[in-house]
Amino acid sequence: MQFNTAGAMCAICDVNEYRKCIRELDSPLVTQLFDILHALCNLLLVKPENLQEVCTGDTLNYLDKSVVRQFIQLRIDFRIIKNTNALKGIIE
Secondary structure (H helix, E strand, C coil), rough: CCEHHHHHHHHHHHHHHHHHHCCCCCCCHHHHHHHHHHHHHHHCCHHHHHHHHCCCCCCCCCCCHHHHHHHHHEEHHHHHCCCCCCCCCCCC
8 A cells, every 4th residue: 555645635535524523532542642643644645755854753753663664664755765864864
């Protein structure tokens, strides 16, 4: 499975709707998990030159790099950007 821009936008919109519902449960743990999922989905959409910044942000910085790497590999442009400096330190 790969995500183009339109698919990534749909995924983010869907996750946002789930996040709205989850907030009503008033469960900090579940809210945090959906925030992480949202940040991971954002990796499918962010410009390649901004990947490093997003990956080292507060939400994703503590995640195992293999999880972050797996989401980045779902990008339709992954093969194009994998040899650029945009992924340096992320997929190594």
